[in-house]
Structures are given as structure tokens and as C-alpha cells.
Amino acid sequence: MKSETLSHFLDQKPLYYKEIDHKRVHDAYAILKPHIKHPKTVHIVGTNGKGSTGRIFAHLAYTNLSVGHYTSPHILKFNERIWLDGADVSDPVLESAHQKLFAVLGKEMSEALSYFEYTTLLAFVVFENCDLMVLEAGLGGEFDATNVCDKELSIITPIGIDHQAFLGETIEEIAATKIRSIQKKVLLAPQVYDAVYDVAEKIAKDKGATLYKTLDVGVGAPRPTRLEQITKDKAWPEYLVDNAFVAMQALALLGIKYDVNDLKSVELFGRFYALRENIRIDVGHNPLAAKAIVKAMSEDTVLIYNSLDDKEYEEVLAILKPKVKRVEIIAIASQRATTLEEIEHALENVRLPYGTFENKMDENENYLVFGSFYVVEAFLKRTCSVGFPIHV
Numbered sequence: 001m002k003s004e005t006l007s008h009f010l011d012q013k014p015l016y017y018k019e020i021d022h023k024r025v026h027d028a029y030a031i032l033k034p035h036i037k038h039p040k041t042v043h044i045v046g047t048n049g050k051g052s053t054g055r056i057f058a059h060l061a062y063t064n065l066s067v068g069h070y071t072s073p074h075i076l077k078f079n080e081r082i083w084l085d086g087a088d089v090s091d092p093v094l095e096s097a098h099q100k101l102f103a104v105l106g107k108e109m110s111e112a113l114s115y116f117e118y119t120t121l122l123a124f125v126v127f128e129n130c131d132l133m134v135l136e137a138g139l140g141g142e143f144d145a146t147n148v149c150d151k152e153l154s155i156i157t158p159i160g161i162d163h164q165a166f167l168g169e170t171i172e173e174i175a176a177t178k179i180r181s182i183q184k185k186v187l188l189a190p191q192v193y194d195a196v197y198d199v200a201e202k203i204a205k206d207k208g209a210t211l212y213k214t215l216d217v218g219v220g221a222p223r224p225t226r227l228e229q230i231t232k233d234k235a236w237p238e239y240l241v242d243n244a245f246v247a248m249q250a251l252a253l254l255g256i257k258y259d260v261n262d263l264k265s266v267e268l269f270g271r272f273y274a275l276r277e278n279i280r281i282d283v284g285h286n287p288l289a290a291k292a293i294v295k296a297m298s299e300d301t302v303l304i305y306n307s308l309d310d311k312e313y314e315e316v317l318a319i320l321k322p323k324v325k326r327v328e329i330i331a332i333a334s335q336r337a338t339t340l341e342e343i344e345h346a347l348e349n350v351r352l353p354y355g356t357f358e359n360k361m362d363e364n365e366n367y368l369v370f371g372s373f374y375v376v377e378a379f380l381k382r383t384c385s386v387g388f389p390i391h392v
Contacts, residue, residue, distance in 0.1 A: 046157030237296030
């Protein structure tokens with residue numbers, strides 16, 4: 001049974017659902033499981049830092065192993081979601097995996113699966129010959145499509161308040177929804193909220209899982225000097241250095257050999273990434289991300305910003321305000337975008353001067369593009385379309 005091309009197939013699937021059948025992806029995986037090989041799996045859940053922690057882990061591991069890293073969403077091209085041995089997966093490999101998956105699942109099941117469910121299983125097919133598979137949860141953890149398979153290790157990155165409509169109103173509820181995805185072994189990154197530690201300890205005890213806290217691994221050893229040197233040369237903000245340390249400790253827990261010098265070649269596109277010396281892009285979108293970013297921002301930064309309507313955008317703007325000279329609002333293409341009036345109202349409430357982004361940038365000013373994947377995507381497409389000389 002042959003399907004239409006992957007891009008056409010996915011274009012017919014809505015990106016958002018008011019309700020999701022959590023049983024469906026398990027049924028689909030049960031059909032697929034006998035037809036593919038299953039690499040050792042690392043599962044990454046949390047609110048912030050999943051993408052960078054996973055990519056650093058995968059990048060350091062693939063020197064000695066074949067490694068796949070599944071992340072989401074993408075900024076410019078779907079292939080960004082499926083990274084295989086150092087590069088985004090090629091179109092032919094994706095297409096071959098799609099045809100195999102569609103044939104195994106059948107037309108009815110393939111079409112019933114959500115966009116994220118189908119692409120998660122697609123990654124499983126792409127990665128079946130790898131030694132190691134790194135899966136980033138999309139939303140939550142316990143009921144996420146990435147939680148259908150067994151895992152060697154779960155990494156819990158910093159958990160904050162986000163996606164309350166799906167995950168719960170309190171930090172305890174959100175943390176529990178994410179952490180209930182663990183199995184045998186879990187590494188807990190440093191957390192902003194103390195309640196997360198309590199939730200993790202209780203769930204680990206209930207599941208009989210071994211819980212490691214990042215600061216306890218290596219008997220509380222300080223971050224390696226070489227890590228500090230390399231990340232300083234790369235001008236990484238503190239939160240990315242923390243994420244690299246978590247990734248290194250996860251590798252150590254699994255007994256995977258790596259060379260810290262390979263950090264030099266890690267590319268974290270969209271994570272406080274310097275397009276130019278004075279222009280940085282970051283796909284962060286919530287207060288937890290803003291608190292991490294503001295520490296690394298230059299004084300008098302011009303913030304190019306917009307937000308989805310379910311985010312705490314006024315709180316984000318208030319957190320960033322001490323380093324912001326002015327805000328330039330950029331239009332984004334999403335049915336979930338906040339209205340211009342609401343963004344303007346929030347900016348007036350926090351008393352930040354603002355205007356509209358007009359594709360004009362001054363080499364004597366510092367810029368941060370921030371607010372979501374949609375904001376970064378809109379910025380890159382607009383600046384490239386007018387011939388703005390930015391290398392992507």
C-alpha cells in the first residue's frame with residue numbers, strides 16, 4: 001500500500017486538537033513494534049531546555065555510536081525534527097520511512113493519528129538501525145506520543161508553569177504529569193521550583209525507579225573546567241552551560257564515552273543563537289525561559305517579539321524589561337497568535353516603548369528575536385525575503 005508523499009500527507013493533518021485519544025498512539029505502536037528494531041532510548045521531558053539538552057547529548061554520543069534525536073517543533077523545515085548522526089534527516093530517508101510506516105499501519109490508522117503521533121512513529125522507523133534514540137516529549141510526558149516505548153533513562157529538564165489547559169494549574173500537577181513518564185532510571189536537572197523535587201521523589205519511589213539529581217551525580221562535583229572554557233568561547237548563556245552539564249552527566253550514567261571537546265561543533269540553532277554579532281534568536285516563550293534569557297541579554301536590547309495567546313506574555317515582557325530598550329512587534333502566522341491589541345495592552349502595562357518591526361536593523365544596536373518558534377520563523381523568512389544578509 002503506497003501513500004502520497006510525506007509533505008502532502010502531513011499537510012492534511014491539523015496541528016492542534018481540542019481533545020486527543022491517548023490510547024490511539026499506543027494501538028498504532030503495537031502494530032508497528034514487530035516490524036522495526038528498537039534502539040536503547042533516552043526520553044527527555046520538562047518545560048524548558050529539552051531541545052538543547054537532547055541535541056548536546058546526541059551530538060556527544062554519536063562520536064562512538066549511531067544516534068537519532070527527535071525534537072519539535074521545527075523552525076523552517078520538517079527535517080529539523082529528525083536528526084540522524086550529526087545532520088537533519090534527508091528527504092529520501094524520510095520518504096522511505098513514511099512509505100514503510102504507512103504500509104505497516106494501514107490507511108485508516110495512518111490517517112487517524114495526529115500530526116505529532118504520526119511523526120513520532122516516523123522517527124522510530126528512521127532510527128531503527130541506530131544504537132541510541134533520544135526522544136523529546138512534545139507536551140507533558142505521561143500521555144505524550146513519545147512515551148509509548150521503553151526507555152533506558154529519563155531526563156527531566158527544568159519544569160515551570162506552561163500549557164495549564166492540558167497539564168494542570170499548579171507546579172505540582174504539571175510536574176506529576178511530566179514525571180509519571182519515567183521507568184527505571186531518571187536524571188533530574190536543577191529545578192526552579194522545590195516542589196518538583198518532592199514530586200519526583202514520590203513518583204520514583206512509587207515506580208521503583210532510581211532517581212539521580214544532577215547536583216548529586218559525581219558527588220556534587222563542579223562543572224568541568226574544559227566545559228566552562230568551551231562554552232565561554234561559544235558565548236553560551238548560563239542556562240545552556242547547565243544543559244550541557246546535564247547531558248554530560250546523563251552520558252556518564254549510561255556509560256557512554258564522549259569527548260567534551262566535541263562541544264565545539266554543537267550547533268543549537270534557535271537557542272540564543274547568534275545570527276550576527278548583534279542579532280540573537282531564541283525560541284523560548286514562557287516566564288521560565290525569559291528568566292534564563294534576561295541574564296544573558298545585552299543592556300538596551302531591541303526585542304523583536306510576539307506571542308501565542310495561551311502564553312504569559314505580559315509576565316515575559318516584565319521579566320525582560322530591565323534589558324529592553326524598545327519592542328518591535330512582528331506579525332506571526334498562527335491561528336493561536338495573540339491579537340495586536342492584546343500585545344500592545346501588555347506593553348503599555350509594563351511601560352515598554354514599542355513599534356512595528358519593519359525589516360530594518362541598525363548594526364549599532366543589539367537585537368533579540370524571542371517569543372516562540374513562530375516568531376523566529378517569521379523573522380527569518382522576512383529578513384531573508386528582503387535580502388537581509390543573514391546566514392541561516
